Amino acid sequence: MHRKDSQQQRVRAFAVIAFVVAGAACARPVAPPPTPQPVIRPPQLVPSPASLVTASGAAFNITRATGISVDTTNAEVRAIGEMLAALIRRPTGFPVAVTSPSTTAGGAIILRLAPERSSLGGEGYELNVTTDSVRLVAASPAGLFRGIQTVRQLLPVDIESEMGIERSSWTIPALTIVDQPRFAWRGAMLDVARHFFTVREVQQYIDVLALYKLNVLHLHLADDQGWRIVINSRPKLTAIGSLTQVGGGPGGFYTQQDYQDIVRYARARYITIVPEIDMPGHINAGLAAYPDLACSTRPPGLYSGTDVGWSTLCVDKEATYAFVDDVVREISAITPGPYFHIGGDEVQTLTPEQYVRFVERVQGIVNKYGKKMIGWEEITKARLNPTTVAQQWKSDSATAALQYGSKLVLSPAPKAYLDMKYTPSTKLGLNWAGYVEVRDSYDWDPATYMKGVTERDIVGVEAPTWSETLRNISAVEYLAIPRLPAIAEVGWTPQAARDWENFRSRLATHEPRWQYLGVNYYRSPQVPW
Ligand code: ACM
Numbered sequence: 441m442h443r444k445d446s447q448q449q450r451v452r453a454f455a456v457i458a459f460v461v462a463g464a465a466c467a468r469p470v471a472p473p474p475t476p477q478p479v480i481r482p483p484q485l486v487p488s489p490a491s492l493v494t495a496s497g498a499a500f501n502i503t504r505a506t507g508i509s510v511d512t513t514n515a516e517v518r519a520i521g522e523m524l525a526a527l528i529r530r531p532t533g534f535p536v537a538v539t540s541p542s543t544t545a546g547g548a549i550i551l552r553l554a555p556e557r558s559s560l561g562g563e564g565y566e567l568n569v570t571t572d573s574v575r576l577v578a579a580s581p582a583g584l585f586r587g588i589q590t591v592r593q594l595l596p597v598d599i600e601s602e603m604g605i606e607r608s609s610w611t612i613p614a615l616t617i618v619d620q621p622r623f624a625w626r627g628a629m630l631d632v633a634r635h636f637f638t639v640r641e642v643q644q645y646i647d648v649l650a651l652y653k654l655n656v657l658h659l660h661l662a663d664d665q666g667w668r669i670v671i672n673s674r675p676k677l678t679a680i681g682s683l684t685q686v687g688g689g690p691g692g693f694y695t696q697q698d699y700q701d702i703v704r705y706a707r708a709r710y711i712t713i714v715p716e717i718d719m720p721g722h723i724n725a726g727l728a729a730y731p732d733l734a735c736s737t738r739p740p741g742l743y744s745g746t747d748v749g750w751s752t753l754c755v756d757k758e759a760t761y762a763f764v765d766d767v768v769r770e771i772s773a774i775t776p777g778p779y780f781h782i783g784g785d786e787v788q789t790l791t792p793e794q795y796v797r798f799v800e801r802v803q804g805i806v807n808k809y810g811k812k813m814i815g816w817e818e819i820t821k822a823r824l825n826p827t828t829v830a831q832q833w834k835s836d837s838a839t840a841a842l843q844y845g846s847k848l849v850l851s852p853a854p855k856a857y858l859d860m861k862y863t864p865s866t867k868l869g870l871n872w873a874g875y876v877e878v879r880d881s882y883d884w885d886p887a888t889y890m891k892g893v894t895e896r897d898i899v900g901v902e903a904p905t906w907s908e909t910l911r912n913i914s915a916v917e918y919l920a921i922p923r924l925p926a927i928a929e930v931g932w933t934p935q936a937a938r939d940w941e942n943f944r945s946r947l948a949t950h951e952p953r954w955q956y957l958g959v960n961y962y963r964s965p966q967v968p969w
Contacts, residue, residue, distance in 0.1 A: 481613065484949040485593050486925045487653055487932035488942070489619035498571050498614035500548070502528060502595075507537040508549045516581040519708065521551050524588045531601040532610055549574040549591075551584050563655065563710070564620025567591070569612050582710040583620075586653050590617060593651075597949070600956035623886070625849055625900025626931035627656030627714070628858075628924060630916065631907040633663035633725070634746070635685050636692035641913035643705050648920065648959060650709040652928035657706055658714040658781060658902060661771075664724035664743050664751050666691045669699055669715070673766040674730065680742075681725035686908050688744040700774050707776065714814065715771050718783025719764065720790065720798050724751040726763075733760055746908045749788035755798040765805050772809040779829070780806045785816035796822045803828060814849070817841075829899055832890070833857070834873075839892050848893060850886050851902045856927055858905040858919045862962055868909050869919055878964045882926035882943055885935050903927040914960045921954060921961035922947050944968060 483492060506528075510521035518538065525536040541550070550573060557579045560566065565578040565587030576587040594612045598605045628649055630637065637645075646657060661668045667681030670693060682693035694702070703713045719726075723733075724743045731739040735754035743751075753760045772780055782802050787795055799815065799822035806813040807825065814829040817838035824830070826845035832838035833851045841848060853860065853873035860876040861869040881903075887895040903924055910916050929943060948969050954961045963969060 481596070483594055483613060483615065484946045485590060486943070486946055486950060487929035488937055488946070489590065489617045490622075490934055490937060491618045493616045495570070495614035495616075499611040500569050500571055500574050500614065502532065502534065502549075502610040502612070504534045506534065506548050507539055508551065509539055509541045510551045511553065512538070512540040514553065514581075517551060517553050517584060520581060520584045520588060523585075524549070524551070524591065527588075527592060527599060528595075528610075531598055531603065531605040532607075533604050548572065550576065551588070552577050553579075553581065553584065555579055560618075561620045562624075563653075564618075565590070567615070567617040567619070569594070569614050569616075571614060574612060582655075585650075585710045586619075586621075589651060589653055590619065597952040597956065600953050602956070621653070621655075621932045622934055623898065623900035623931045625656055625902065626654045626928060627658055627849065627900065627902035628654055628920070628927075629658035629660060629716075629851075629902055629904035631660040631663070631859075631905060632668050632694075633660055633666045633685075633718075634907040635689070635911050636666060636668060636682075637907075637913055637916070638692070639694065639698050639701055641916075642702050644913050644959070645916065645920075646702075646706050646709060646711055647957070648917065648924065649711055651953075652925050653932055654924075654928050655710060656712050656714055656900075656902065658716060658904070659702075660716045660718065660783075660904075660906075661694075662717045662725060663722045664748075665745075666693075667725040667729065668693045669771065670695050671767055671770050672696070673770065674763065676729035677726060677767075679729070681729040684742045684744045686744055686746055687911075689911070696770070696774055703774070703776065712777035712779075713775060714777055714779045714781050715775055716781035716783055717767055717771065718785065719802070720753040720755050720760075720795070721749060721751055721785065721787035722783055723753055727751060727753070730763065733757070733763055749786045752787055752789045753798070755790060755794050760798075761801060761805070764802055768802075768805050768809050768811075772806075772811050775811070778812050779814050780809070780811040781814045781831075782806065782819070783816060784819040785833075787818065792821060820846075831902065833904070836890050836892075839890060842893070842897055847899045848897055849899050849902050850889060851904055852884075852889060855881055855884050855889075856901060856903045858903050858916075858923050859907070859910070862919075862964065866962075868915050870906070870908065876923065878922050878926055878944070878947075878962075878966050879940055881923040882930065882938075883940050884930065886930065887935065901927055901931045917960035918962055921959060922950075922964060922967065925950070 508521045521538045528536045554577045560579045563582045565583040568575045578584045667677045670678050678693040682691045685691045727734045727740045803813045812827040820840035824844040824846045828846045830838045830841035831849045859869050861871050
């Protein structure tokens with residue numbers, strides 16, 4: 441925050457000097473000074489768009505008179521127009537009216553839904569900027585939302601300031617962008633079980649996802665150390681199971697209203713929440729609440745350590761499936777997204793037969809409540825439905841999913857696990873998958889990463905953040921930025937349009953944005969800041 445304030449003071453001081461110099465020039469009886477030409481920066485977009493053509497030298501300048509024109513009868517499109525207006529109003533102080541196209545006032549920024557442009561896909565958009573107008577067209581509201589993130593990144597970084605800024609120009613370079621994502625699933629996962637994160641903290645993370653055009657937030661809602669969402673039919677899950685976290689802190693949980701607030705906040709940014717309840721393992725918090733669900737006669741207590749693989753539901757008890765049914769039913773009812781994540785990883789205390797029987801039965805329960813199942817790659821030991829998705833994280837075992845027509849989300853730990861340390865001197869994070877610098881996260885192609893897995897087999901990519909060492913969202917951000925923007929580009933940009941040297945120089949220009957936004961980040965020596 442201090443950095444941000446001092447940056448704004450620098451900007452202010454510059455504005456005052458510019459004013460004094462201009463005044464002195466006007467005092468002499470000579471021709472008026474030429475109108476200052478705005479500095480037009482080349483676009484520094486992350487993720488890089490599928491296609492971009494710049495018109496050299498020209499730009500659109502936002503002024504006090506600029507308005508945004510949208511079809512105001514479409515509430516969703518209007519809300520997107522209002523989001524862009526709010527972004528511009530904050531640092532500029534300009535009124536930025538949002539009006540319907542028939543109104544002649546202002547309206548030089550035009551957002552238009554064009555369902556007939558179906559070749560743009562569900563999240564694509566076309567952006568045309570000239571000196572006269574900014575025209576954004578998409579076949580869906582999600583495309584318009586992704587497009588306004590591009591407009592945002594094309595504006596000077598001062599657009600992110602929370603405070604008024606004196607600038608002579610707010611330009612957007614003249615260009616044409618036609619853009620859509622490579623993969624349908626571009627996700628991040630946040631482990632709210634090992635440490636609990638408040639609703640506001642989760643929303644702060646969603647804001648980062650939105651800026652980089654990510655569209656899935658997977659919430660790891662239960663693990664050995666904590667159960668983090670109220671299940672009305674099983675009240676002890678949170679009454680008892682939420683009471684601690686790694687290191688023995690107080691833990692916490694979301695009411696169903698809290699969870700719905702997160703879902704709504706994400707939805708307004710065209711981000712799908714994927715809830716995960718990890719089972720049959722990673723379940724100690726649930727067993728501490730309902731000891732009858734364990735096979736052991738010794739009641740388990742709450743756990744605040746970090747070992748894995750030792751807890752399991754008693755999969756041979758019928759009561760276990762009534763429990764799973766309650767949990768899946770209640771969470772599915774408040775989850776508009778199509779997926780329910782069952783975890784399924786690191787089960788060391790069941791036979792393969794027991795594990796497979798459990799996963800297949802739970803798959804039926806998830807489907808019964810209208811959701812598609814997703815699970816960590818271990819679930820590929822079971823017979824999967826074609827709608828089920830396997831999430832690769834550690835090996836090539838996920839390829840077994842392909843025989844069932846199931847698809848994969850790739851989260852390879854040495855590339856996409858944001859809880860891995862950057863280098864041996866990184867204070868936060870773990871290193872079981874090695875050290876993961878920004879280039880490691882960027883420089884890989886999902887379509888060639890695994891033998892036998894082609895582009896068509898992959899729904900997308902996801903960057904998980906496990907929170908054993910992370911006690912607040914600032915710590916999460918330190919590990920996520922800049923690797924999450926790197927994964928965002930892996931998921932969005934066509935492989936042929938990606939290049940590390942180009943990426944790292946674009947990435948460097950985002951640093952003042954992060955400073956303005958108050959988000960923490962790692963100043964990697966690989967990036968030319
Ligand atoms: C995992 O990292 N245990 C999925």
